[in-house]
Amino acid sequence: MTGDSTSDTPSSLALTPLNALHRELGGKLVPFAGYEMPVQYPAGILKEHLHTRAQAGLFDVSHMGQLRLTGDNPAAALEALVPGDIRGLGLKRTRYSLLLNEAGGVLDDLMITNAGDHLFLVVNAACKQADIAHLRARLAGAVEVEYLKDRALLALQGPTAAAVLERFVPGAATMPFMSYAEGSIAGIPVLLTRSGYTGEDGHEISIPNDRAEEVARLLLAQEGVAPVGLGARDSLRLEAGLSLYGHELDETTTPVEAALVWAIGKRRRSEGGFPGFGVIGRQLTEGTKRRRVGIRPDGRAPARDGTPILDEAGRPIGTITSGGFGPSVNAPIAMGYVATSRAATGTRVTLVVRGKPLPATVVDLPFVKQNYYRG
């Protein structure tokens, strides 16, 4: 049968500061966005996924890009590139946003934090070089964009995660969802946001590279904390109905098609001033031809990225953009784009998997209830 085998790192792959730790923990290392990353540890994707929803999973996401924007008014300047209300983003608050192109398509999705005297951004690993170039080109003169390549990023996620972090950072457990704080873990200065990509409560923790392994080991030594790889990170975010750049989001998808209208600020909908405002404005009033939806295959067979979606008459109406198995729902799950006329919850569709028609249903997202901290 077909299969991969892990081999020595090709010299072209970048390593995160936790690479040695991943090897020590028995991580299965694979190339991802130019980095060598753990797709799973010996426990396996299923157990790591379930563990995160039951206790606390620790993820190395140091491959992502951390940026610091400074200048006279970086928030106002950044509004020229994103549809969100960044000027109104409160002190020590974090917001999900999208870098857009002139057609209203998405260049990347990112988190923007108002850290007081600067904006702190976290962007996708695969896009970070392009994002940095884009930001520097478009904000030249107004904003300085610093790439924080000397910082690692961990995510601690799950129902017991905040209580674990509280032991090191008093107040971490009562930080509001989507807020930011500067603190220290055992004397090591860290930046925290109460956010994540799993649908669970938890924090992301930015640490200087040379202290990252220390922090990771401290957290892993806590009861109920287990290392979790990118495989489970993907199944967790899929269950949570969260988009992945390169799949649900790319330069051909607008926020309206992607069902991310909430990421467009209310003031911005009338004022504009972001790329693709014309297209997006029209879509907000007239609707779109297609929409991102959840899809639930009837049986047990997963339907993966690229699977054609047909309507009841066998006509093509869309494509799956992410699909796999949801361990917490114990069933195959998927997301994709379908023609708006077929996007209503409950619509029956057909998926073509290995040449065979498999029945499925359009369903609401998320597949698993979100457990964000509500104070």
Add this chain to the structure above:
Amino acid sequence: MSMIKFTKDHEWIRVEGHIGVVGITDYAQHALGDIVFVELPEVGKEVTRGSDAAVVESVKAASEVYAPVDGEVTEINVALADEPALVNASPLDRGWFFKMRIANLIELDALMDEAEYQSYLEGLA
């Protein structure tokens, strides 16, 4: 008396007379990770050596399972429909995929025996 043979693609076939039971090896199940779905061939399907016979889906991806020799599928392991994880737990026993009537027993000579397969695995490491 049964004999067991192995392919380079990590399938095994346990032979009794003209019937072979086919599955994937422990090495394969470990490489795949948690198996969530197995698509088995239809009973009666003619297979040829190296042709697609089954598909095994892990959380992350699908993998093909190939027929080790020419023949015809005679029985499939229906237990895998409800418990695909049997392949991980018991790859050489309860996690069997299908049985087949072997067209030409001589084709088994081209496959590896247990010792040869172990050597082959050592070469992969």
